[in-house]
Each structure stands twice: as structure tokens, then as C-alpha cells.
Amino acid sequence: MIGLQQIGCYLPERRLSNYDRREEFGFEESFIEEKLGVRQIALKAEDEETSDLCVRAFEALVGKVPVDRSCVETAVVVTQNPDVNIPHTSAIVHGKLGLPESCACFDISLGCSGFVHALSVVTAFMKDNGFSTGLLFTADPYSKIIDPDDRTTSALFGDGATCTLLSDRPLYVAQCFTFGTIGKDHQQLTCVDGKLRMNGRAIFNFAARYVPKDVDTLLERAGLALEDIDLFVFHQGSKFIVDTLTKRLGLDPIKVVFDMRDYGNTVSSAVPMALAREMKQANRRRIVICGFGVGLAWSSALLERASLV
Amino acid sequence: MIGLQQIGCYLPERRLSNYDRREEFGFEESFIEEKLGVRQIALKAEDEETSDLCVRAFEALVGKVPVDRSCVETAVVVTQNPDVNIPHTSAIVHGKLGLPESCACFDISLGCSGFVHALSVVTAFMKDNGFSTGLLFTADPYSKIIDPDDRTTSALFGDGATCTLLSDRPLYVAQCFTFGTIGKDHQQLTCVDGKLRMNGRAIFNFAARYVPKDVDTLLERAGLALEDIDLFVFHQGSKFIVDTLTKRLGLDPIKVVFDMRDYGNTVSSAVPMALAREMKQANRRRIVICGFGVGLAWSSALLERASLV
Numbered sequence: 001m002i003g004l005q006q007i008g009c010y011l012p013e014r015r016l017s018n019y020d021r022r023e024e025f026g027f028e029e030s031f032i033e034e035k036l037g038v039r040q041i042a043l044k045a046e047d048e049e050t051s052d053l054c055v056r057a058f059e060a061l062v063g064k065v066p067v068d069r070s071c072v073e074t075a076v077v078v079t080q081n082p083d084v085n086i087p088h089t090s091a092i093v094h095g096k097l098g099l100p101e102s103c104a105c106f107d108i109s110l111g112c113s114g115f116v117h118a119l120s121v122v123t124a125f126m127k128d129n130g131f132s133t134g135l136l137f138t139a140d141p142y143s144k145i146i147d148p149d150d151r152t153t154s155a156l157f158g159d160g161a162t163c164t165l166l167s168d169r170p171l172y173v174a175q176c177f178t179f180g181t182i183g184k185d186h187q188q189l190t191c192v193d194g195k196l197r198m199n200g201r202a203i204f205n206f207a208a209r210y211v212p213k214d215v216d217t218l219l220e221r222a223g224l225a226l227e228d229i230d231l232f233v234f235h236q237g238s239k240f241i242v243d244t245l246t247k248r249l250g251l252d253p254i255k256v257v258f259d260m261r262d263y264g265n266t267v268s269s270a271v272p273m274a275l276a277r278e279m280k281q282a283n284r285r286r287i288v289i290c291g292f293g294v295g296l297a298w299s300s301a302l303l304e305r306a307s308l309v
Numbered sequence: 310m311i312g313l314q315q316i317g318c319y320l321p322e323r324r325l326s327n328y329d330r331r332e333e334f335g336f337e338e339s340f341i342e343e344k345l346g347v348r349q350i351a352l353k354a355e356d357e358e359t360s361d362l363c364v365r366a367f368e369a370l371v372g373k374v375p376v377d378r379s380c381v382e383t384a385v386v387v388t389q390n391p392d393v394n395i396p397h398t399s400a401i402v403h404g405k406l407g408l409p410e411s412c413a414c415f416d417i418s419l420g421c422s423g424f425v426h427a428l429s430v431v432t433a434f435m436k437d438n439g440f441s442t443g444l445l446f447t448a449d450p451y452s453k454i455i456d457p458d459d460r461t462t463s464a465l466f467g468d469g470a471t472c473t474l475l476s477d478r479p480l481y482v483a484q485c486f487t488f489g490t491i492g493k494d495h496q497q498l499t500c501v502d503g504k505l506r507m508n509g510r511a512i513f514n515f516a517a518r519y520v521p522k523d524v525d526t527l528l529e530r531a532g533l534a535l536e537d538i539d540l541f542v543f544h545q546g547s548k549f550i551v552d553t554l555t556k557r558l559g560l561d562p563i564k565v566v567f568d569m570r571d572y573g574n575t576v577s578s579a580v581p582m583a584l585a586r587e588m589k590q591a592n593r594r595r596i597v598i599c600g601f602g603v604g605l606a607w608s609s610a611l612l613e614r615a616s617l618v
Contacts, residue, residue: 074488080397086389086454086500088418091604094492104488105606106426107418109397117415121434128433129486145395177438179383179413183403191395295400297414 002126002134003170003306004119007276008061008163010053011263015040018155025151032155037239041158041264044141049083051092053139053161058097061135061163069097073131074104076122078114078138078268080191080294081145082107093137104129111189111294112235114138114268115162116301119289120177122166132168137161140267145196152200156238158264162272171279172287172303176222178214179299182206189294207241207292211300212248215288218300224286226251229302231278233289236260236270267293311435311443312479312615313428316585317370317472319362320572324349327464334460341464346548350467350573353450358392360401362448362470367406370444370472378406382440383413385431387423387447387577389500389603390454391416402446413438420498420603421544423447423577424471425610428598429486431475441477446470449576454505461509465547467573471581480588481596481612485531487523488608491515498603516550516601520609521557524597527609533595535560538611540587542598545569545579576602 017040018025018032032039044053054077061067075097077090090105099105104125108118115138122136139161146154188202211234219225232255234245239258246256259274260266266273271289278284285305292298326349327334327341341348353362363386370376384406386399399414408414413434417427424447435443448470455463497511520543528534541564543554548567555565568583569575575582580598587593594614601607 080395082394082418084500085391085394085418086420086505087495087498087603087606088389088420091490091492091495091606094490095495096492099490099492101489101491103490104426104608105490105492105604106423106430109391109394109416109418111395111397114415117413120438121415121430124433124437125430127437129429129488179438180410181400181403181408181412181414182410183400183405183408183414186396186400186404189396191393196395294396295403295414297396297400299413 001170001173002123002166002168003173005165005167005170006061006065007272007279008057008064009273009276010056010060011042011160012044014043016043025155035238035240036156037260038156038264039261042160043143044159050079050081050139050141051083051089051096053141054093054137054163055096057137057161057163061165065165067165070100071133072099072103072135074126074134075099076118076136077107078110078118079107079140080109080111081140110268112267113291113293113297113299115271116289116291116299117179119174119301123174126166134166136164136166138268138272142196142267145191145194147195153196153198156265158266160263160266160269160273162269164272170306173306174301175304176218176302177299178218180210180214180297182296185296188296203293204241206296207237208244208248210298211245211290211292214298214300215249215290218302222302229286229288230284231255231257231287233257233271233274233287235291235293236265236274310479310482311432311475311477312482314474314476314479315370315374316581316588317366317373318582318585319365319369319470320351321353321468323352325352330464334464344547344549345465346570347465347573348570351469352452353468359388359390359448359450360392360398360405362450363402363446363472364405366446366470366472370474374474376474379409380442381408381412381444383435383443384408385427385445386416387419387427388416388449389418389420390449419577421576422600422602422606422608424580425598425600425608428483428610432483435475443475445473445475447577447581451505451576454500454503456504462505462507465574467575469572469575469578469582471578473581479615482615483610484613485527485611486608487527489519489523491605494605497605512602513550515605516546517553517557519607520554520599520601523607523609524558524599527611531611538595538597539593540564540566540596542566542580542583542596544600544602545574545583
């Protein structure tokens, strides 16, 4: 049984306040608080590379749980903003952490659905190869590609990274996954000539339309009802999308995580970062996690507390 | 049982001859024939994108075997030269091929070891999610990043793509994998400021040192001897490296594939392209495939003819 044992998170210290940019962007306070849900974004240092963010997240992980580097059998980085395109960032992280020669490294290119997709991919890869210890990193620093004058993106996305220890001593185990892609609409969220371009309304409409029915599909497959789920961790795209999904699914807001006010939308790190805080609570028996965005793509998973499986 | 059912291959028609560049590069004929082993390289059209190469490889696949697009449950692209960094190329291919909304798409960033790694990743992902039909693409057009004046790379690398149908009606099944990474040496093969930089000697030494012992490890795990293997498909890095591996492992050259003379080293497409030709021969009971390069990384797999498993 391979599952999530622990998650280490890293947020750079530097912050950029949306209140300081209210006039420039023409933001009302209610827009910052209730629509974006982001007071400030986290920003990496200029010379901080994607692989450095991964190393910091690993350090945060080992602050929570001992990890014997010599036992790491795979290390995977989810990113669309790698250090360079060749080699994969996981190879650079492998070198920086001094991981063993027998460690299988690769990057997965996915955006905001990346953690959920990769949780399935890496868990399956580990099981099929008989591995017991793996590291799943997310690090997608959008500050590399954001035009600071673009109000739809520069007030929303923050830099951050996570490192999830996947092992045969899990706290949570993923029991079921769903996936989806609408490739023909990929132009709504893309990076052209090094600049991020997002049609915010199109992405919102996509998520509001597809995510609720995907959660229904997931629960149907698992033979569960919404009431059986203790917590929902949706991708932290904005407060407005999290609130909309909560309403459309008819969820009690107390069961829905919102966790981005002080650092922003950290892309593939948003779900594991929110999950990391919630994993401490032993009474969360079943958690649904759900990512959506770039692709356009989405994925959902049912996590069950391993002690209760 | 999920395995390789068929492989479609695409090579652009355009060629650049190394004989036409003999004077410019100072190549002896013996160097072209015996060291490089590449008479001409395949070059994509300027406006042909990585996703287009994938579509062409899919068309070649459906020329060999019928594929019902509505049944494709996952589509994965191995590349380090995507159309753009956001979104993943697999989403663009998904749109171009009109694949179903329920299809899980992601890219894997790996170089010359990419097909072998990805064969394990995608097979495991399919098995764990109960999928029966998947497409594994390789397309890494190095012409995007090669300096035409760099004799160590521009005479060697060619453009191409493959599309492997992974299904529950396989011709070959992968029984065992090995993986490795030496991330601290990643600078020997990298892309900086859009230009490929390769220390050919370092990569050669790496492969000559690590690949033979990796093949030994693979066979030991599988409980087989070199004599039990009918065919070896090494990454087609150059004639010199294929010959060196053949000698160091003490293999009969007739059991070792060499297939790059008329198009070059196609990176992650090299192994599946060579394998595609050999899969036709029903008497190949056991095949060892082995990729190595960018990372620095390597991986090997034992394939067994499904009818004999």
C-alpha cells in the first residue's frame, strides 16, 4: 500500500500586496477579499530557481518527518516552468539533494491539475516497480512568466513548492481517480513568447461546469455520497471559484478548504499546500482533492485515512 | 495485462546530408560511417510543431492497426521540446486528434531514456486506473535547439516521432525495469538560452560505463542470461556507442539493432522507432530495450512476446 505519508511546503518570504496595487489595477476591497481572495502574493528571489524551490520544500518535509535520502527510489517534479527545458528539473534536484544513482527521475508537465494527476502516476509507478519511498515535488513559479502589468494574472498567482513523501507507511491512501481534458480549448491558458495569457472568464466557466459533475462521477465510482466526505480540497484558483464549486455541489462551507489569502494561487502546489495543513487533523477520514486548469484539464481523487482503510 | 500492441513512426521527408557537410565539418568518410553512423539527418519543416509530429505518428499507427479514438483513455507525450511550455503538448495533441473528454493527458520531460521510463510510467498508470487503451508519444525535435555550426550535435540529431498503442491486446509486455540518474552530471547535456550543449565524450563515457552493468542488473532480476535474449535495442546515440556496448557486453552483433543511418539520433523516438521494425518478427521472444542520455539518466526493460508469456 503506497500513499501520502507527509507533505513539506515552501513559500518564499517576499510578498507583493494587492492593496498596494489597488489604484494601479482599479481593485475594490470587496474584489480583493471576495473574488480574488488574495491579499498578497508570494514571490521567489530573482536568482531562486525551480529546483531551489524543490530543495526548500524537501527541507520542510524533513523538518516534519525523517527521510533517508539513500532510500529514495523515485523523484518526480511537476512543473511547466522548469529551470531549463533540458535536462528535466528532477535531475537537477537529484544532484542538489545527492539522491542515489538508482533513483528514477522525471518531470511531469501539467498545470493546476498536476498534483492530483501525478499522485496517481507516481503511486502507480512505485507500486508497479516495487518501490517503497518516493518524492513528488510541485514547483511552478509563475513569476517567471507573468507580465506585472497584467491585472488578471499578476494579482493572482504566487510562487511556492511542495514535496510529498509517498511511502509504504502512508497517512492517506488514494482510492479512486477521475481525469479529463478538453484540449481544443487549451488556448484559454497558455504561455506565448514567455508571457502567460489567461482568459479568466473562460477558465472560470470551464471549472464551474466540469468540476461538480466530475466530483459526482468520482463519488459514484467510489460508492459514496457527498455526506461521506469530511473535507474538499479544490484547486485554490480564486475565492470566487472555490465558493462557486461549494454552492454548485451544495456543500457545507466548513467542509471546504480556502487557503491562499496570503500567498496566492500556487498552481500545482495549491492542492498539496492546502492538504498539508489538513492532514494533521486525525478526524478527516475521507478527503476529496480536485485540480483543474491548464490543458484544459482536471482530475479528482478520493483520499482515505490509512488507519481506517 | 497491458503492453505494446503496435508502434507508429513518423520521419519528416527533408534530409540534410553529412556528406554535403564533410568539408565544412572536416569529417572523414570513416568517421561518418563508423563513428557517427549517420549519413543524413531528418529535419522537420519550419512550421511543423511537436504536436504535428505526434499527429503524423498517430496517422502512421492507424495505418498499421485500427484505433478507435473514442476509446483512448490516456495520451502521454515524452518531449523536452514542446510546442510551448504551457500547456503540455499532449493537451494540444488531444485537441488535434479529437480525443474524448475523459482522456487523461500529460507530458513527461525526459531525453533519450524517455521511452523506456515512460513505458513503465504509462503502463503502471493504465493498470492502476483500469484503462485498456493508451497512446504513448515520443517527439523531441532537436532541430529547434541545434546550432547548425555545432559539428558535435548538428550532424547527429534528427527529427522524428513515434506513437505506441498500449493496450490489453499486447504483442509485447514489459516484465521488468531498471532506472538510474546521475543528476550531478546533468551539465554535460543541456539546453542553455535555446541552444543545445553536449559534451559528447562525457556522454559516451557515461553510457559505456553504466549501461552494461544496468543490463546485467536487469537480467539478474529477471533470472535470465544474455543468451536468453533474442534482441537488444539500445538507444541509437551513435554507431560508436552501440558498437561499444555490443563489445563490452560480449554480444553477437546480429542480436543488436543499428538503425539511424538515414535519419540520425531521434532522442526518445530512437528506441521505439528501431523496435517498431523488429516487432514484425514473430521469433523475437525476448527483447531488451535500453535508453540513456539527458539527466544523466538511463533505463532498461525486458519485453516478452505476449503470446509466449
